[in-house]
Amino acid sequence: MTSVEAGTMSNSCFSGLLRGVWLLWQAVLVVGRGSDLWEVPPHHFSTSSNLSESLQWEPHCQYRHLQDRVKVTADIPPKLEGTWVSTRCEVRPGPQFLTRSYSFQPNRHFHALQHYYSDSSCGDPAYSLLIRGKIRLQQASWITPGGTEADHHVTKVGIIVHSISARQTLAARLPQTCTDASLDRVEPGKLFELYNTRAGRGCLAALGFSMMELSLVRVQTQHHSHGGKVQELFLGDIHTDWIQRTLHRPTGYQQPLQNAMHHIHPCPVCALVYRSSEKRPPVLPQSPALPLSLDGRWVSQRCETRPSVLFLTRDFTFDSGQQAWEGIYRHYSDPACSQPTFTLRAFGHYAQGNPSAKILGASEFVFKVSEVRVTAMDKDIVKLLNKTRPGKCGPAGGWENGAEQDLTPTNGCTVLGIKLPHKEYELLKMELDHRKHLLLFTGERPTDGTSPDRPLRRPTSFQAPMVLCSGGDVQFGHSGKQLKLSSGAEKVTQVALLWFGSVLCSRLCVY
Ligand SMILES: *[C@@H]1O[C@H](CO)[C@@H](O)[C@H](O)[C@H]1NC(C)=O
Numbered sequence: 001m002t003s004v005e006a007g008t009m010s011n012s013c014f015s016g017l018l019r020g021v022w023l024l025w026q027a028v029l030v031v032g033r034g035s036d037l038w039e040v041p042p043h044h045f046s047t048s049s050n051l052s053e054s055l056q057w058e059p060h061c062q063y064r065h066l067q068d069r070v071k072v073t074a075d076i077p078p079k080l081e082g083t084w085v086s087t088r089c090e091v092r093p094g095p096q097f098l099t100r101s102y103s104f105q106p107n108r109h110f111h112a113l114q115h116y117y118s119d120s121s122c123g124d125p126a127y128s129l130l131i132r133g134k135i136r137l138q139q140a141s142w143i144t145p146g147g148t149e150a151d152h153h154v155t156k157v158g159i160i161v162h163s164i165s166a167r168q169t170l171a172a173r174l175p176q177t178c179t180d181a182s183l184d185r186v187e188p189g190k191l192f193e194l195y196n197t198r199a200g201r202g203c204l205a206a207l208g209f210s211m212m213e214l215s216l217v218r219v220q221t222q223h224h225s226h227g228g229k230v231q232e233l234f235l236g237d238i239h240t241d242w243i244q245r246t247l248h249r250p251t252g253y254q255q256p257l258q259n260a261m262h263h264i265h266p267c268p269v270c271a272l273v274y275r276s277s278e279k280r281p282p283v284l285p286q287s288p289a290l291p292l293s294l295d296g297r298w299v300s301q302r303c304e305t306r307p308s309v310l311f312l313t314r315d316f317t318f319d320s321g322q323q324a325w326e327g328i329y330r331h332y333s334d335p336a337c338s339q340p341t342f343t344l345r346a347f348g349h350y351a352q353g354n355p356s357a358k359i360l361g362a363s364e365f366v367f368k369v370s371e372v373r374v375t376a377m378d379k380d381i382v383k384l385l386n387k388t389r390p391g392k393c394g395p396a397g398g399w400e401n402g403a404e405q406d407l408t409p410t411n412g413c414t415v416l417g418i419k420l421p422h423k424e425y426e427l428l429k430m431e432l433d434h435r436k437h438l439l440l441f442t443g444e445r446p447t448d449g450t451s452p453d454r455p456l457r458r459p460t461s462f463q464a465p466m467v468l469c470s471g472g473d474v475q476f477g478h479s480g481k482q483l484k485l486s487s488g489a490e491k492v493t494q495v496a497l498l499w500f501g502s503v504l505c506s507r508l509c510v511y
C-alpha cells in the first residue's frame with residue numbers, strides 16, 4: 001500500500017470517528033431536549049417558529065476581549081430578506097476573484113449578482129452574472145448544526161462581459177456550443193442569457209457555475225455594546241476541487257456577506273458593492289500590499305465551522321527569529337463553540353517561499369509539524385483514544401479527561417489521522433480590517449479532508465482571517481522550551497526550503 005492510500009484510509013477513519021461521536025451527541029440531544037425543533041430536524045419549520053441561539057465564544061485574547069464585547073445571536077430559521085453584500089474582494093478556489101450582492105424578497109424570490117475580476121484585488125471587472133430564482137428554507141441541518149438547509153431553483157442566468165479581452169478569455173473556456181452563435185457577437189456591456197429553463201445548463205457548468213451555496217444558510221447578528229448591530233449571512237462552502245464544485249452539497253460556510261443595512265463601519269467595499277449593477281460592476285480600490293510579518297499571537301475572530309462537522313477556534317503563535325510556530329486548535333461540538341471536545345496543540349517550524357504567482361500580495365509557505373499534543377475533553381473521545389493499541393496513539397490506557405497527552409513518541413495517532421513529522425504547503429496573506437487592524441489569512445483546507453502535502457495541492461483560497469491579539473511578549477509552552485517573542489519588528493526573512501523528512505502524512509496536523 002502506498003503512503004497516499006494509507007493517508008486516505010486514516011482520513012476516512014477520522015471522519016468516521018467524528019461522525020460517530022457526532023451522532024452520539026445528536027442522540028443525547030434528542031433525548032435531552034425533546035422539543036427543540038432546530039436541534040432535531042425532522043420537521044419543517046412552522047412559520048411561527050422564533051428560536052434563537054446565543055453564541056458565547058470570544059477570542060482567547062484578553063487584549064481584544066476588553067475592547068469589543070459583542071453578543072452574537074443566530075435566528076433559526078434565518079431571516080433572509082434584504083440585500084447582502086461582500087465586505088472585501090473574495091477569493092474562491094481556483095483562484096477566482098469576485099464580489100457578490102444577493103437580494104432576497106419576502107416572496108422567496110432572489111436576485112443574485114456575482115461580479116468576477118481578472119485581478120486579485122477586484123479592480124478589473126471581467127464579467128458579471130445576474131442570477132434569478134426562488135429559494136425555500138427546509139429544515140435545520142442534521143449535518144451542520146446551526147445551519148438551515150434550503151432548496152433553490154434558478155430560473156435565469158444572464159452574463160455581461162465587461163471587456164473584449166474578458167470575452168476572449170471566456171470564449172476560450174466555454175464549449176463551442178455556448179459561444180458559436182452568440183457570445184462572439186455579444187458587445188461588452190450587453191446582457192446575454194446563458195441559461196433559461198429551455199436552453200439547459202451546459203454553458204453554466206463550463207463556467208463552474210452553481211448556486212449550491214444556497215443549500216446551507218445561516219444568519220448571525222452581532223449586537224454591539226454601543227447599540228449598533230451587524231448582520232451576517234453565511235452561505236454554503238465552495239468545493240476546493242473544481243470538478244466537484246457544481247455538485248457539492250455544502251456542510252461548511254464561505255466567508256459571510258453582510259446586510260446592506262447592518263454592516264460594519266466603515267465599509268467602503270459594502271457601499272460600492274451595494275450600489276453596483278450588472279452593467280456597473282464595483283471597482284475596488286487597490287490596497288497596498290502588506291509585507292508578511294507573522295510574529296506574535298493570532299486568534300480566530302469567531303467560532304469557525306469547517307466542512308464535515310468541525311467547530312473550532314484557532315490560536316497561532318509565530319516566532320520568525322526561530323522560524324517556529326505553535327498552533328492550538330480547540331474543537332467543539334456546537335456552533336457557538338461552547339462545548340469543548342478536544343484540543344490539539346501542534347508545534348513545528350516554517351519557511352517562507354516565493355510570492356504567489358496567482359494571488360498578488362500572498363506568499364507561499366511550508367509548514368512542518370514535529371510535535372502534537374492532544375487533550376480530550378469529552379468522555380467518548382477519551383474512551384476511544386484510551387482503547388488504541390500501544391504505540392499507535394500516545395499513552396495506551398493512559399488517557400484521561402482534560403489531561404494533555406503527547407503524540408510525538410508514537411509518531412502521531414492513527415485513529416486521529418495524525419502522522420508525524422508532517423509537512424504542508426501553505427498560502428498566506430495579510431490585510432487590514434476596517435479599523436486598520438492586521439488580519440492573517442491562511443490557506444483553505446481541501447474540502448475532501450486531505451492534506452495539502454504536495455506543492456500541487458497548495459491552497460488557492462483562504463480560511464476566515466485571524467486577528468493579531470498581541471504584539472508583546474508571548475511564550476511557547478511546550479517541551480520546557482520557552483521562546484520569547486518580541487513584537488513584530490523583525491521582518492520574516494526568506495529562507496530556502498530545506499526540509500528533511502518528506503513523509504507523506506494524512507491530515508489534521510495543520511488546519
Ligand atoms: C422573536 O422573539 C423576539 C424576542 O423574544 C421578538 O422581539 C421578536 O419580535 C420575535 N419575532 C417574531 C417574528 O415573532
Ligand SMILES: *[C@@H]1O[C@H](CO)[C@@H](O)[C@H](O)[C@H]1NC(C)=O
Nearest residue numbers: 382383386397398399400401
Ligand atoms: C483507560 O484504560 C486503562 C487501562 O485499560 C483503564 O485502567 C482506565 O480506567 C481507562 N481510563 C478511562 C478514562 O477510561
